Amino acid sequence: MSVINTSSLLENKNLSIFEITENFICIRFLDQNKERFELEFNLEKGTSFNTFLIISYNDFFIIHPPEKEYSKLINEVISNFHDEFKFNKINIITGHVNPKIIETIKLISVQFSNLTLTCSNPGFKLISELWNQKNPNLKTFIERELPVINIVKKELYLELENISLKLIPVPTARWPGGLIIYEENQEILLSEKIFSAHLASEEWSETNRMSTEINRKHFYDCLMAPMSNQIVSIAEKISELDIKTIAPLHGPAIEYSLKSFLNDYIRWGENLSTNNSKIVLIYASAYGNTASIGDALAKGVNRTSVEVESINCEFTSNDELIKSIQNADGYLIGSPTLGGHAPTPIVSALGTLLSEGNRDKPVGIFGSFGWSGEAIDLLETKLKDGGFTFSFDPIRIKFSPNKPKIKELEEIGTHFGRKILKKAKQKIRKSDTGMISSKTDPTLQALGRVLGSLCVLTASKGKDENNVKGAMLASWVSQASFSPPGLSISVAKDRSVESLLQKGDSFALNILSEKDFREPLKRFTKPFSPGEDRFEGLDIELTPNDQVIIPESLAWLDASVKERMECGDHWVIYAEVLHGNILKSDSLTAVHHRKSGANY
Structure with a gap:
């Protein structure tokens, strides 16, 4: 060449x-x-x-x-x-x-x-x-x-x-x-x-x-x-x-x-085609904006191991659509508004969903618009009158979403996927015939005795209107190297902050004190709504790389992601520590004690 x-x-x-x-x-x-x-x-x-x-x-x-x-x-x-x-x-x-x-x-x-x-x-x-x-x-x-x-x-x-x-x-x-x-x-x-x-x-x-x-x-x-x-x-x-x-x-x-x-590309796809729960995402997209919303929702759903089947209703036969709707555990449907109306293929797909969809399964609607949003109103009215239960408020976005909105959409998708999984687990529990519970499995009990520091990981990326922040409670943390100083953190795939921890990204690790861990523990273990500000009301400071230091921290580390490894339902992240400081020299690190290795 x-x-x-x-x-x-x-x-x-x-x-x-x-x-x-x-x-x-x-x-x-x-x-x-x-x-x-x-x-x-x-x-x-x-x-x-x-x-x-x-x-x-x-x-x-x-x-x-x-x-x-x-x-x-x-x-x-x-x-x-x-x-x-x-x-x-x-x-x-x-x-x-x-x-x-x-x-x-x-x-x-x-x-x-x-x-x-x-x-x-x-x-x-x-x-x-x-x-x-x-x-x-x-x-x-x-x-x-x-x-x-x-x-x-x-x-x-x-x-x-x-x-x-x-x-x-x-x-x-x-x-x-x-x-x-x-x-x-x-x-x-x-x-x-x-x-x-x-x-x-x-x-x-x-x-x-x-x-x-x-x-x-x-x-x-x-x-x-x-x-x-x-x-x-x-x-x-x-x-x-x-x-x-x-x-x-x-x-x-x-x-x-x-x-x-090529084998990797095939393997990535086959790993997604499992017997897991599945949702069908139905859409039409004139300018790509509605498709972008659907992409973000789908990525959020996929984090939970729920499979997403994407269907462009402009190019899908009604028989294929019926089969996908009947096999799905939940439905997402999105439409642009063109000339004050929904495109004809969406109107037709909506009719199919109303006739073939299961009212006991959750649904979500979304769409983009330029001057009005009649198509989204149509989806909402017809599905509500048809007896469907909405998993989240209708998503209405003028033109295209910005970075913070994209992250919020991913979080909405993750919440949607978790609801599907929760319902599936309830069915499994009802059909359980007495298998040994993970709470009494000696291997998992032993695994639970592995201790980790109790920390809050915070991450911030982008500037001004493109700034996105996230946080999570972390206890699967360990020093990983001396030179350069490095640490490893395990992050569940369905964590919202995971998307801010790509190679080259910065984050802060706020190490909690055994004396003052209860308030941050309470704040960061409670579920956050999609798009909610994790730091609202906190008197925060910033590291040299503009990462968030939360109050009550015993110490903080400012680090940069160098490697990521996919490990089952988690990512293991190796990061190089660039800056750090002790804030409370008279206190010890809070430690997370678990009874089982089956959960946090």
Whole structure:
């Protein structure tokens, strides 16, 4: 892989250009923005958008055009190549379809009128709906005639000059227009959203598997997990191809241990497809805002080990919807408001839920809107009149959620999942025929004798309106190293603060005193409502890294997360201690005594 050095475009620091082979090029648009609010950007490592260009005879192919923020750059790129190759026609191949990509395609069509689009059948439906629909998130609106569109209904081969492309539709609930592309000569897979990671990487490929694994797993957990069955099927299909390189839509290419990586993707999905409780998440999303709300709720539910099945009702048959509703232990349904109404597919799905849904199972509704929220009102009224019980107040968000709202949505999802689990456990207890209780299991009793310091972990991330805080009571804490000074903490997967403890994040460990632990114990063991301020009314101070020190602490440590390891229903976090202080030298550390290793 070589970087093209002759182009003046390389003077732009937000752009990297890689020559895959002659006349086959990757343009990587770099975004160093660390304060994006979307769920999957929580690692705050920026991102990149990979677009691919092919020059073949008199045609110029653009595969995976970027979003609107890069439209000026992509037009500059096209102009540079046009000056050199004098092509007559532009062919755009796209699977990922959203309003921002539509705007980019429109801007290209303004500059180059001889343009053809190639997409899947669901992609065609999305493009047709969005092409002249005004997006309230965008200040400008370009009205253009719909270009000529080639529809890929099954696998399609394109034989170009020294390049052989296989176009493979891969529809999913989140991205129904999904279209991956396999170049047979170079054995490279352009995998679109699948296998992506949000990293602003200037290198063509990752240095090794471990260097990006946590980023790819985070992306998977945020967006792929609710449709794990579909993703497993796609990964199994891809594994049959001879692949040397996977180049996703976001992040560096993958060239090392590809078979192992594909196996991991399949394993992650299969681990979610268990006999655990399940909820069905039904939605439609015109501009992606309602889908973002659903993503956050789903991530929160998944933390509790409850499985989420995501269904985009615009692209799901009624028979599939009925089956999912009948097999679910709870329901989430979300809708945008378009022109004062809910989209027709949501109205139809609502009718199916009313006729097939179990009134004894909890339901939650959500939606986004631009000027009004009639669709959410419709969902609320119909389900309430239909005898359903709401697990939480209807979620109404104007346009898109910010970072604190995303975290609150995750917490709502976790609360929803816990209610499902609580109901499932009640059924198990009723059917228990006298098995030995964990309270009398000698192994668990012995495990409970392992002691830990009683602490309050606090974490703060982001600035101003993007600031998010969290806290939890922690007793599974231990010093882990001398040089550098380090400690390990075990954090349950369903803890809200877990999302603030990614590699590179900072936190404070407030070690409690045996004399003064009761007040913080009472505060931080009581359940918090989603979005509730954990520190309201406290006279707090801050560490050098702006982490929260709570009153009554015996001592505090300011630490940075270096490693994370998944261990059953917990994450074990190793952190390097950077700062610390003793606040009460005349007191001893509070210790947590347990009778059983089956619970806290």
